[in-house]
Amino acid sequence: MRYQRECFLLAALTTLSLPNTALSQTGPPAASSSAINTVALPRHTIIPILIDKDIRVGGAGQNQQTKTIKVQVAQDVVVDGVVIAKKGDLAEGHLTTERNVTRRYFSTDVSQEAALDIDDVVNFCGDTIHMQFERTFVGGVRAGFMSLGAHAHDAVFGKGSVLKAQSDRVEKSVCAEKTTATPLPLPTNMVVPDEEVDKN
DSSP states (O other), X not given: OHXXXXXXXXXXXXXXXXXXXXXXXXXXXXXXXXXXXXXXXXTTOEEEEEOOSOEEEOXXXXXXXXXXXXXXXXXXXXXXXXXXXXXXXXXXXXXXXXXXXXXXXXXXXXXEEEEEEEEEEEOTTSOEEEEEOEEEEEEEEEEETTXXXXXXXXXXXXXXXXXXXXXXXXXXXXXXXXXXXXXOOOOTTOBOOHHHHHHO
């Protein structure tokens, strides 16, 4: 009889301790999860893009071709108290090259246009921000009797250059992180898109 009472008491104590055990295993939610929000991102939000290695197209070049490029966000981007993209976030775009040949009586000119477009940014929590940026540089070669040989220069987007890219539409739902930091000033001497060059 005494053995049965001890078993009953042991079972009762075990039952009472279960809620506390479950609570200690679950614990409070992580503090970082409360810092992530979803925001609407206005169109034309500027996101500086860093060229992290030379993008070079030879002056002689080849016929038209397009290739994908991967670059990165140049600095944290703060909009209305939240970070919507962080330094080092992936940016993707494409480079289109086109070769043009002009033949003259005493010389031949070959120009190589290189058009760099930034298409989107994938931010730190995986959301895609659609971007707009296009800038065209021209390289070339001149060869012939009057040119005293061949002279070439490449079309180059140099390492360390920062592109003035911006979002091309309203993004209704972009994950963001709360911050008390003030927005950083835009880098000086940014490479502007063709449309801004044309205005000057």
